[in-house]
Amino acid sequence: MPWGAQQGAISDPGAFLRDLFDVALARADPMQCVPPALPPRPAGRVVVLGAGKASARMAEAVESVWGPCEGLVITRYGYGRPCHGVEIVEAAHPVPDQAGVDATRRLLSLAQDLGPEDTCVMLVSGGGSALLCAPADGLTLSDKQALGEAMLASGMPIGQINAVRKEVSAVKGGRLAAAVHPGRLITLIISDVPGDDPRDIASGPTVPHPSDAARALAILSDWGIEAPPAVARFLAAGGAPQDATATASGETRICAAPVQSLEAAAAQARAAGVEVRMLGNALEGEARELARTQAALALEIARDGPDRPVLLLSGGECTVTRRGKGIGGPNAEFVLAAALALNGQPGVHVLACDTDGVDGGAEVAGALADPATLTRARAQGVSAQAELDANNAHGFFAAAGGQVITGPTLTNVNDFRAFLILP
Incomplete structure (x- = not known):
């Protein structure tokens, strides 16, 4: 016609x-896209963790299938959802705040409490890089806030921002997977990055990735960003350590993508x-x-x-x-x-x-x-x-x-x- x-x-x-x-x-509503990605509920203890703007809704979706679960999820202010067992904590984005730091410490404690028969379900979505905030030893929240604000104002692509964030974090770049070890790990992701690489979504907290502090310094130099002195010294000394040999085994599933x-x-x-x-x-x-x-x-x-x-x-x-x-x-x-x-x-x-x-x-x-x-x-x-x-x-x-x-x-x-x- x-x-x-x-x-x-x-x-x-x-x-x-x-x-x-x-x-x-x-199409990207977690209540629609998460349930089809869930396996049957594992036997034994199951702990649901998460960080990102979609993470509270993702936790709600998990509980709609599996019933009440223990755990803790960090999301942006105003993005909380009612869950039966998973605790929802709201924090600041895109520049982290103390609420995010305190919640991340508690999340890490839950991850480190898992044994070999236990399962961690990690819910990852965009915004998780700011919300899952654990400054590496020797750095402070103020250091990360100043670094983040400078990168966001520069026009730097998100992939490069996250490459720097990984090097100053105790949780990003696979370090959360190390904390979960020897527990089992299932990572469910709603992607917000070009290419949908799990290493880049929320800075890949459960995806081991080789440290590269030299690259982080080069990125900052290329964009004309003067890092806070403590960050510059930290990166020059090699950045956050990573033990890739002690990493939880498991699988990663992308539930929704652009x-x-x-x-x-x-x-x-x-x-x-x-x-x-x-x-x-x-x-x-x-x-x-x-x-x-x-x-x-x-x-x-x-x-x-x-x-x-x-x-x-x-x-x-x-x-x-x-x-x-x-x-x-x-x-x-x-x-x-x-x-x-x-x-x-x-x-x-x-x-x-x-x-x-x-x-x-x-x-x-x-x-x-x-x-x-x-x-x-x-x-x-x-x-x-x-x-x-x-x-x-x-x-x-x-x-x-x-x-x-x-x-x-x-x-x-x-x-x-x-x-x-x-x-």
Whole structure:
């Protein structure tokens, strides 16, 4: 059927894009994706541990299948869930706080109490690097906070941030698996990193990885970051030790990944008669630069005059190099830069959101722009370019309209980006 006969299928493009985002979130809901990954409950003592923005919901899902379990999970403030046996502790993200440190010490104590007939189920999701915080001997929480803030402000990709974090931690990079030994270990993961490598998700607490303090120092140097003196001395001395010979045996299962959520959204769009073009599920880079590249593709499609709607989908994790005094937010900055590049092109709409419901330092998932966004902003006396220059995309969309606010989503499979080009 020609598209002209079914144009009513997308009467509200903004709502259509929001619906696709909701489909992506539903695919990554731990209550849906964790139970199929669970084996039968092991005999003997079972302790459920976890860290990340999705970890409390993951624990809830485990107990929905296995019944009450003992254990402790650390999640972001506001992301707790009611569990029958597993204790839920909330702490700060993306910069750790004392609550996270205290909870991690208790988690490590539970791990170290396991015997060879006991099983640890470790629930890992994005955000776990900040929430599972145990400074290596000789370092303090203040050292890790200063290091983390500097890396986040630099625009450094998450993979490199986590490579540094591993070298200053007593729990990351497989060190939790060493603590569980001689117990058995099952790791369940909801991935938020490009490539879904378990070594990188939450800095791989249960995945042994060779220490490389020299690489950490090189990364910091490459990004022009001056580490706190104690951190610099610690890395120069070789970083946190690791005993790979005493590591719990077990298995690792990925319950949800970014590509699965993108594919779910794509299927929904295709069912509505939309042509879907996947641009990649693991794209990284400066948010505004990626936005300009994808907006140029959307403009090309629009000017060619498609005979039916076209959807450009992508995932991954963009970064923002802080230049101004705004609070950043890579998804909102992506949409603002895209809106400027599109310059009101008729029929083109764009949405970008973080699936954890938090974009940068704001309790906002992301933003949505339409052909009238820049016009509305000018009517409010707001300059899109000035706000982009100041890294104040969240402020821009608060004034012009277009903020996407979900509240805690209880999952995290990275960014969701979509351009909708209507004929």
